[in-house]
Amino acid sequence: MKHKQSISLSERVIERTIQGTGISAIILVVLIFFFLIKEGVPAFFEIPITSLLTTRWYPIEDYYGLLPLIMGSLIITIGASLIALPLGLATAIFIAEIVPDWTRDILKPFVEVLAGIPSVVIGFMGMLMIAPLVRTTLDIPTGLTAFTGMVLLAWMALPTIVSVVEDVIDAVPKTYRDAGLALGLTRWQTIWRIVVPAGRTGILTALMLGVGRAIGETMTVMMVTGNAARVPRGILDIFMPARTMTATIAAEMGEVAQGSPHYHVLFAVGLTLFVITFIINLAAAAVVFRQTQRSERLLS
Amino acid sequence: MVLAGCGHQTAAQDEAMTVTVQNKGSDTIVNLALAWAERYHDINPQVRVAVTGGGSGTGIAALINGTVDIANASRKIKTEEIEAAQANGIEPVTFVIARDAIAIIVHPSNPVDKLTLQQISDIFSGKITNWQEVGGEDRPIVLLSRETNSGTHVFFLEEVIRLGNKDDDTLFSQDTLLLPSSEGIGAEVRQNPNAIGYDGLGYVTDDMKTIAVSRAPGEEFWEPKVETVNTGKYPIARELYMYTAGEPEGAIYDYMGWILNPEAQQIVLDLGFVPIRKIE
Numbered sequence: 001m002k003h004k005q006s007i008s009l010s011e012r013v014i015e016r017t018i019q020g021t022g023i024s025a026i027i028l029v030v031l032i033f034f035f036l037i038k039e040g041v042p043a044f045f046e047i048p049i050t051s052l053l054t055t056r057w058y059p060i061e062d063y064y065g066l067l068p069l070i071m072g073s074l075i076i077t078i079g080a081s082l083i084a085l086p087l088g089l090a091t092a093i094f095i096a097e098i099v100p101d102w103t104r105d106i107l108k109p110f111v112e113v114l115a116g117i118p119s120v121v122i123g124f125m126g127m128l129m130i131a132p133l134v135r136t137t138l139d140i141p142t143g144l145t146a147f148t149g150m151v152l153l154a155w156m157a158l159p160t161i162v163s164v165v166e167d168v169i170d171a172v173p174k175t176y177r178d179a180g181l182a183l184g185l186t187r188w189q190t191i192w193r194i195v196v197p198a199g200r201t202g203i204l205t206a207l208m209l210g211v212g213r214a215i216g217e218t219m220t221v222m223m224v225t226g227n228a229a230r231v232p233r234g235i236l237d238i239f240m241p242a243r244t245m246t247a248t249i250a251a252e253m254g255e256v257a258q259g260s261p262h263y264h265v266l267f268a269v270g271l272t273l274f275v276i277t278f279i280i281n282l283a284a285a286a287v288v289f290r291q292t293q294r295s296e297r298l299l300s
Numbered sequence: 301m302v303l304a305g306c307g308h309q310t311a312a313q314d315e316a317m318t319v320t321v322q323n324k325g326s327d328t329i330v331n332l333a334l335a336w337a338e339r340y341h342d343i344n345p346q347v348r349v350a351v352t353g354g355g356s357g358t359g360i361a362a363l364i365n366g367t368v369d370i371a372n373a374s375r376k377i378k379t380e381e382i383e384a385a386q387a388n389g390i391e392p393v394t395f396v397i398a399r400d401a402i403a404i405i406v407h408p409s410n411p412v413d414k415l416t417l418q419q420i421s422d423i424f425s426g427k428i429t430n431w432q433e434v435g436g437e438d439r440p441i442v443l444l445s446r447e448t449n450s451g452t453h454v455f456f457l458e459e460v461i462r463l464g465n466k467d468d469d470t471l472f473s474q475d476t477l478l479l480p481s482s483e484g485i486g487a488e489v490r491q492n493p494n495a496i497g498y499d500g501l502g503y504v505t506d507d508m509k510t511i512a513v514s515r516a517p518g519e520e521f522w523e524p525k526v527e528t529v530n531t532g533k534y535p536i537a538r539e540l541y542m543y544t545a546g547e548p549e550g551a552i553y554d555y556m557g558w559i560l561n562p563e564a565q566q567i568v569l570d571l572g573f574v575p576i577r578k579i580e
Contacts, residue, residue, distance in 0.1 A: 058471055060448045068474075127484065132491045141440040141494045144477055223484065226477035227447075241477050251447045251480055 040267035057229035068229040072242035079150035088161030096169040115159035123223030144226035146242035157210035168202030208284040222247035325359020325372030399574040401537040404511040412436040414512040414521040426473030443476040444497030502572010
C-alpha cells in the first residue's frame, strides 16, 4: 500500500502510455481482420465457391479461379524457404562458431545491411540480371519464373535468418561446447550434435520469420515471376511463370471499381493470405511451446 | 486592414476573369489531357482546364448529365449515349484528337518480321506455341502482356485476339506473362529471343524489333509508323476522341482549336501516341 502511494504521477503516465501502445497493436490486428472479413466475405456470396475453386483467373471477364494464385504463393514460399534455411543456417554457424572475432565483426554487419535493401531494388536487379541468367543457364523459354522468385526471396529472407540464428547460437552456454569437446567430440560434431539442437527453438523462429517475409513479399515477385496465373502440373513447373496472391492484389486493386465482385474477391484473396500466415505463426508457436514444456520437464 | 482588403479585391477580380473548363473521361488519354491542360494554362493563364480520369464511359456519362464541358474517350460514343444526351438537350460533337497504335515487338535477332492478324491472335491465344509455325526458328514462344487493368490489354483482347468479333470469347493463353509495366515488357523483349509482346508505339525503342502486320493472308504487311497509322493502313490502331456538349464556343472553342495545332500535337508524339497531323 505504501509502495503504491509512492508512485509518482509521471510514472503512472508512462505506465498508461506503454499499456496503450501495447493494446493498440492488438486493436489494429483485430480491426484489419474485421475489415478484411467485411470486404472479403461478400465474395463468397456473389461468386459460387465452385467458380472460386477453378483454375482460370481472368477477372475482367468474370473468371475468378483462386487456385493458381494460392498454388503460386505456396510454391514460391516453400521453395524460397528450402533454399534459405540451409544457406542461412550454414552462414550463421560459420559466423558464430568458425571465424575469428574480427572477421565476425565485419561479416555480421554486412549480412544485416542486406536486410535494408528495398525490395523494388532487388526486383529490378532480378529482372535485369538474374532472370536472363536463369534463362540462359537452364535453357528455359523465359527467365521470369517461379524459381527466379524463389532465389530472390531466399536472398531477401537470408539476413533475418542469419541474424536470428547467429544470436541463438551465440546464446548457447559455453559449458555445452566444453562438455562436448571434453567427451572427445570433434568441433563439427560439437556444433551439429550439441549447439544446433540446443538452439532449435530459435532456429525455428528464424525460419518462420523468413517464411513470413517470403509469403508477404509483393514487389520483387511481381517483377520477376512473370505473373501468369497457371496451375503447376509437375515439379518442373517451378521453371515456369507463376502468379502470387500478393502480386495479384497489388496489380489489380488500383483500378477495380469499389464494391464490385472483383473488389470483394481481391479482399477475399487478402483474407486467405491473412489466414495462411496466421496458421503458420500458430504452428510455429505450438512447436515452440511444446519444446519449452519438454525442456522444462527434463530440467525438473 | 487596408492592404488585406486590396489583396482580396485583386483575387476576386482574377477569379472573375478565369474560365474553368471541365474535362473528364478515358484513362488512356488522361496523361495527354493533363499535359495539354498544363501547357495551355502557361499560354493562357486565364483558362484553367480541370482534367479527371475515370474511364471513357464515365466521361461520356458526365457529358450526358451536363457536368463536364469536354469528355475524353478511347472509343466511339454509342448510339444510345447520343440519344440519352439529346434527351437532355445536349448534342455531342466528335473531335479526333490523336491516334494510338499498338506495335507487336520481338527480340532484334528474331527472323520473323511479318505476321497476319489471325496469326497474332493464334499466338496470343495459345494455338501457336513455336516460332517455327510462323516461319521462325525452332523456339518456344513466350507471350508478354500488360496487366488486365491496362486499357491497351482490353483493346488488344477485343481487336486482335478476338479480331473485333463481339461474340468471340477467346482469351489470352494462360501461359501469358502479365507484366506490371511497359518497362517490364521492354526488358524481357530486349534480352529474350523467345519473347513476343505488344505496347503503345511510343514505348518502342531502337533495341527491339517491330513486326509488320496485315489484316488478312494475301494482303499487304505494314510497319507501325506515324504515316501508316494516319493513312489507316496499319491494322492495330485506334482513334482517341474528345466530345463537346454542342458546337464549342468561347474558351472551349479556342482550346479545341489549339489541341489540333502542331504545338499540341507535338505533345501527342512526346507521350507516345500518334499525332493526327504530320509534324515537321
